Amino acid sequence: MRDFIETGRREAPRLTLSDLSVEIGGRVLLDRVEMAVPRQGITTILGPNGAGKSLLLRAIHGLIPHAGRIDWGQGAAPRQALVFQKPVLLRRSVAANMAFVLGRDHARSHALLAEMGLQDRADQPARRLSGGEQQRLALARALATDPELLLLDEPTASLDPASAAMIEAVLRRVAARGTTILMVTHDIAQARRIADHAMVMCRGRIAEAGAAMRILAAPATPVARDFLEGRLVP
Amino acid sequence: MNDMAEALRIAVTLVLSGDGDLWEIVLLSLRVSLSATALACLIGMPLGALLATQRFAGRGAAIVCINALMGLPPVVVGLMVYLALSRSGPLGTFGLLYTPAAMIIAQTILIAPIVAALSRQVLEALHLEYDEQFRSLGLGRVAAIRALLWDGRFALMTVGLAGFGRAIAEVGAVIVVGGNIDHLTRVMTTAIALETSKGDLALALALGLVLMVLALVVNAAVHGVRNSEGQLAHA
Ligand SMILES: Nc1ncnc2c1ncn2[C@@H]1O[C@H](COP(=O)(O)OP(=O)(O)OP(=O)(O)O)[C@@H](O)[C@H]1O
Numbered sequence: 166m167r168d169f170i171e172t173g174r175r176e177a178p179r180l181t182l183s184d185l186s187v188e189i190g191g192r193v194l195l196d197r198v199e200m201a202v203p204r205q206g207i208t209t210i211l212g213p214n215g216a217g218k219s220l221l222l223r224a225i226h227g228l229i230p231h232a233g234r235i236d237w238g239q240g241a242a243p244r245q246a247l248v249f250q251k252p253v254l255l256r257r258s259v260a261a262n263m264a265f266v267l268g269r270d271h272a273r274s275h276a277l278l279a280e281m282g283l284q285d286r287a288d289q290p291a292r293r294l295s296g297g298e299q300q301r302l303a304l305a306r307a308l309a310t311d312p313e314l315l316l317l318d319e320p321t322a323s324l325d326p327a328s329a330a331m332i333e334a335v336l337r338r339v340a341a342r343g344t345t346i347l348m349v350t351h352d353i354a355q356a357r358r359i360a361d362h363a364m365v366m367c368r369g370r371i372a373e374a375g376a377a378m379r380i381l382a383a384p385a386t387p388v389a390r391d392f393l394e395g396r397l398v399p
Numbered sequence: 400m401n402d403m404a405e406a407l408r409i410a411v412t413l414v415l416s417g418d419g420d421l422w423e424i425v426l427l428s429l430r431v432s433l434s435a436t437a438l439a440c441l442i443g444m445p446l447g448a449l450l451a452t453q454r455f456a457g458r459g460a461a462i463v464c465i466n467a468l469m470g471l472p473p474v475v476v477g478l479m480v481y482l483a484l485s486r487s488g489p490l491g492t493f494g495l496l497y498t499p500a501a502m503i504i505a506q507t508i509l510i511a512p513i514v515a516a517l518s519r520q521v522l523e524a525l526h527l528e529y530d531e532q533f534r535s536l537g538l539g540r541v542a543a544i545r546a547l548l549w550d551g552r553f554a555l556m557t558v559g560l561a562g563f564g565r566a567i568a569e570v571g572a573v574i575v576v577g578g579n580i581d582h583l584t585r586v587m588t589t590a591i592a593l594e595t596s597k598g599d600l601a602l603a604l605a606l607g608l609v610l611m612v613l614a615l616v617v618n619a620a621v622h623g624v625r626n627s628e629g630q631l632a633h634a
């Protein structure tokens with residue numbers, strides 16, 4: 166997958182995985198993954214349930230032990246944030262969840278909540294928010310850490326179309342400011358809308374990776390084609 | 400039957416008239432058991448937090464031990480503290496035997512394992528949920544435990560109340576190390592035991608009433624805490 170950069174950009178990737186494997190309880194869940202994530206833009210990971218997408222994000226984020234190498238280009242790992250598939254919110258108000266990361270920077274907290282359409286919810290208990298609002302709060306909190314690499318696990322999975330569009334706009338802005346976004350999604354239309362790069366995963370392996378437009382329009386591998394046409398049985 | 404009714408009438412009068420002896424006993428009980436609860440929380444909650452969040456050799460054994468210690472019979476605790484504090488014991492020089500301090504020590508030992516074991520359960524569930532998020536945010540160990548304790552505060556309050564309930568209601572430990580000395584170490588439970596055996600049912604019943612009201616108050620408090628927790632959805 167070293168040929169990932171088909172976009173014409175020549176700069177070093179944000180991160181490169183070589184031979185990355187994760188084995189839990191004797192099951193190989195990620196199998197010698199090779200991939201490069203370009204520095205610029207939004208990269209989506211697509212793939213059937215159980216393909217290992219969430220595991221891959223958690224391995225990159227350093228939450229689970231793995232074999233193989235993660236290369237960060239120049240030196241140390243960048244500041245990164247992960248928004249989990251199931252948001253983990255503290256048993257506190259929305260504002261307190263933001264303050265947990267931001268401290269007393271109320272102005273920033275306000276701005277981020279407003280960006281996510283949560284400005285009226287600041288004083289509510291975070292865990293009484295609707296599922297979609299919880300996802301938006303988790304994203305706001307992740308952005309509050311000013312990540313250079315933003316890992317998103319199905320960030321719009323329980324959002325209504327308008328909210329999803331709003332988040333997509335936010336993500337585009339964040340990416341334009343130079344943050345690398347690596348995002349799992351099941352929404353192929355969404356990938357078409359916002360992804361610059363795409364990779365299709367299946368059974369712990371990357372089946373195909375490249376420019377999003379190209380892969381989504383004309384996948385080269387049978388696995389990616391079957392997946393995109395809804396014929397792939399996990 | 401008439402005796403009983405008469406005793407109950409006197410008991411109620413005693414409670415309502417603010418009888419000096421009675422309230423002295425009640426206040427000492429509260430002082431001893433509240434102090435023991437505070438100490439047990441100070442020891443038990445950090446211990447529970449440690450067991451909930453840290454992985455180390457012997458952790459499993461420690462959890463089994465603390466769970467087993469929850470069932471310690473109060474008289475056995477009393478006996479152990481008695482041996483430690485008696486004139487020839489290792490702590491004999493402090494002269495604490497038959498003082499409220501001895502009773503506080505005994506009750507602390509009795510309920511600290513309860514507080515530790517229950518807080519471990521509460522905090523471990525929270526830890527499982529929060530751990531990856533906290534690591535993702537790069538939170539240090541101390542900050543993570545502080546956040547766990549804060550987010551578990553309602554559940555931990557009910558843990559403290561459970562410890563207090565156990566302390567205020569036990570007889571075995573305080574009678575062995577306190578000796579039930581009038582105006583010095585006589586608490587509600589030991590007084591009830593003594594007055595009943597002497598046949599002074601009125602005072603025994605009066606104290607019993609107060610004890611039951613206290614139990615009710617504790618349970619109402621637990622219920623209240625649970626409720627407010629639910630309402631705030633900090634559950
Ligand atoms: N901690 C774990 N222990 C054992 N197996 C696990 C663990 N975590 C994940 N798995 C397994 O690894 C596989 C991949 O899981 P993962 O959560 O990465 O899937 P996914 O691609 O994110 O799927 P989905 O689209 O449903 O979210 C699954 O078969 C899952 O059962």
Ligand SMILES: [Mg+2]
Pocket residue numbers: 218219220250318
């Ligand atoms: Mg997943």
